[in-house]
């Protein structure tokens with residue numbers, strides 16, 4: 001099936017996750033700031049030290065044996081995951097000799113869903129920058145700047161407009177191309193119909209609506225995406241989470257039911273939001289003590305209605321729904337004209353030794369295999385000339401085939417012989433799961449004395465980076481055009497392509 005249909009649970013035209021997060025902050029009635037400390041968190045020892053502060057606090061405020069009866073789910077980013085897991089592994093193996101307190105075993109490090117989602121959006125945007133740049137300039141004008149790494153809010157706007165613009169017309173395009181095995185076409189189908197809905201929905205819909213099964217499947221798919229895009233560390237973080245979930249499921253551990261029934265609480269949006277409001281209300285020149293004081297004030301004021309409404313309305317300019325719908329239609333028009341060009345360039349993508357590819361519909365832009373569907377990362381590249389990529393295919397009289405989202409194509413009979421699985425895709429995943437797990441185990445078992453190489457690598461997708469690009473509100477205010485007529489005309493032209501076939 002070339003068209004992996006992912007049905008939106010609901011269509012929202014409010015692209016700003018921050019606004020939604022702030023509403024959640026209001027509902028965080030059961031959370032309480034216990035303490036606010038400054039710690040560098042550079043290596044595993046730093047994490048153990050901070051955990052000790054946490055354990056001491058628990059002993060003070062709860063009954064003493066609290067940690068013997070309860071666990072603490074610790075939602076953290078990649079450095080938190082790897083360092084805490086290493087501490088836990090070392091404690092399990094070397095017991096008291098490790099010098100790590102036994103309470104560390106009460107921590108359950110868990111993947112940070114917001115970070116996974118943010119990272120996937122930024123990574124996808126950067127890898128397909130040439131495509132989104134084309135959309136951006138067509139939408140807002142050639143003179144508008146688009147930096148290599150725009151603000152998350154601008155990325156979200158472009159990704160969402162592209163997604164909804166695609167949804168308007170995807171059936172027209174898929175019906176015209178049918179099961180054509182053209183590289184440019186497959187790149188865009190994979191991006192628009194597979195990766196894009198995944199990264200937009202994994203956090204905002206699947207996770208926050210508590211759709212456990214969908215979220216789990218989403219994590220599997222996002223791992224595949226991180227692996228193909230060669231996004232290091234994140235291709236391991238999602239595997240760790242899956243490994244835990246499978247272990248709990250097989251062993252019928254009670255935590256699995258809690259996770260299934262209360263997925264959205266395994267989040268750190270409180271911490272995230274708290275940090276951002278703290279950043280907003282403090283200056284770089286503030287001393288450590290001033291920042292800690294401010295943090296405590298923010299926590300107390302959270303329960304004050306007036307403060308909350310003031311906070312929620314900061315920097316929030318509502319984008320008009322009409323304008324967004326019109327921009328989405330404009331994206332539809334841009335895509336229709338792009339796919340028209342791709343249709344006329346079928347089979348013309350130049351393959352340079354299977355390493356780089358020259359895309360005729362993008363001014364001969366040269367891209368590497370990360371941009372191509374997963375099939376080009378496997379050991380068996382799809383053959384554009386062949387109807388079926390199956391290794392032992394001996395069907396000669398049938399011409400009907402199925403092009404999979406990976407880019408391989410099979411006869412219906414050959415695919416069913418393979419239990420409906422692409423053999424090359426499956427081998428690629430198995431091999432890379434093994435490689436990642438071996439590397440993870442090596443890092444987890446490394447002795448604490450062996451800490452010259454810090455586990456932290458500078459996260460180049462950090463939220464605090466400085467960005468110098470166009471202001472989203474200004475961009476939207478400046479666009480004012482009515483494209484309904486044009487949209488209607490193009491839509492009908494494409495309908496006719498399909499009727500005449």
Ligand SMILES: [Zn+2]
Pocket residue numbers: 388389390393394395410411414
């Ligand atoms: Zn076959």
Ligand SMILES: [Zn+2]
Pocket residue numbers: 375404406407408422423424425
């Ligand atoms: Zn495949």
